[in-house]
Amino acid sequence: MIKLAKREEQIMQVFWDLNKAFIRDIIPHLPDPKPHYNSVATMVKILEDKKFLDHETIVNMHCYFPIISKEAYQQFAMKDIVSQYFDNSYPRMLAFFAKEQNLSEAELDEIVKLIKKEDK
Numbered sequence: 001m002i003k004l005a006k007r008e009e010q011i012m013q014v015f016w017d018l019n020k021a022f023i024r025d026i027i028p029h030l031p032d033p034k035p036h037y038n039s040v041a042t043m044v045k046i047l048e049d050k051k052f053l054d055h056e057t058i059v060n061m062h063c064y065f066p067i068i069s070k071e072a073y074q075q076f077a078m079k080d081i082v083s084q085y086f087d088n089s090y091p092r093m094l095a096f097f098a099k100e101q102n103l104s105e106a107e108l109d110e111i112v113k114l115i116k117k118e119d120k
Contacts, residue, residue, distance in 0.1 A: 011040065
């Protein structure tokens with residue numbers, strides 16, 4: 001898997017939310033300034049070439065859908081961040097965010113509970 005550019009990630013977020021969509025359907029969901037239809041169509045084609053999207057033809061239009069799940073991309077992206085910025089140490093990453101966000105003890109306890117819940 002490869003890291004996506006910012007606008008590609010924004011487009012994928014819309015597809016992950018909508019599950020299936022025509023290009024005209026995703027443009028309203030993109031942040032301002034809204035890109036031109038042709039720009040979005042080009043990026044969608046690139047995402048299809050990168051194997052993030054596929055399409056089905058309905059009448060004479062393409063309806064696109066994600067073939068990489070949001071969760072799979074999140075895992076990839078987090079591993080990349082941990083590798084690049086935290087020397088492959090998840091404890092260092094968590095400590096950084098806890099300190100940076102000035103998390104309370106109750107918030108840290110909540111994180112531990114969420115982690116334990118996910119393990120079950």
